[in-house]
Amino acid sequence: MNATQRKLLMQLVIGAAWVDGDLDQPERQYLQTLLERQKLDHDPDLLVLLETPIGLPQLEAWLVTFLQGTSTPTRLAALATIANLLMADGVVNRSEHSLLDEIHSLMAQIPASRDEEEYRQAAPGLVQGLSGLVRRALNGAKHLFQ
Incomplete structure (x- = not known):
């Protein structure tokens, strides 16, 4: 503030x-x-x-x-x-x-405030992006758990 x-x-x-x-x-x-x-x-x-x-x-x-x-x-x-x-x-x-x-x-x-509104609008995209990144990382590491 x-x-x-x-x-x-x-x-x-x-x-x-x-x-x-x-x-x-x-x-x-x-x-x-x-x-x-x-x-x-x-x-x-x-x-x-x-x-x-x-x-x-x-x-x-x-x-x-x-x-x-x-x-x-x-x-x-x-x-x-x-x-x-x-x-x-x-x-x-x-x-x-x-x-x-x-x-x-x-x-x-x-x-x-506008900053928070922009954050709210961006949040779903960030979550999807992070979700995809985690999914790719897990898929790439599957061989470690087999």
Whole structure:
């Protein structure tokens, strides 16, 4: 994940923390740890988000932007990070649960990044090629097992 994607991920996670209208102490601690881990704990744009509630339209816009440029493994890691944040206070309320459902739904609707799509398209050919190579190698080595 590049620096822009990491910052966008942190915007998403902070926005998700505000989905219930409150950013409590366990969530703040979790966010601070994430910001430090991503080396973004001094980013003024992100620090402002910790103090200002984020509306759902902004969160959705960030989510769409993030999903458009990421692979499935990165998306799943982001979803896990958001889920961990939402569980930080020990309570996942209805609005938080709905957010997780919406993220999962958008992940299914927005195609993965182009690199991953190319990989998926190439994978069957790679498997067939490797299968043929293994078959030829085994046929060539039959005399060793007789």
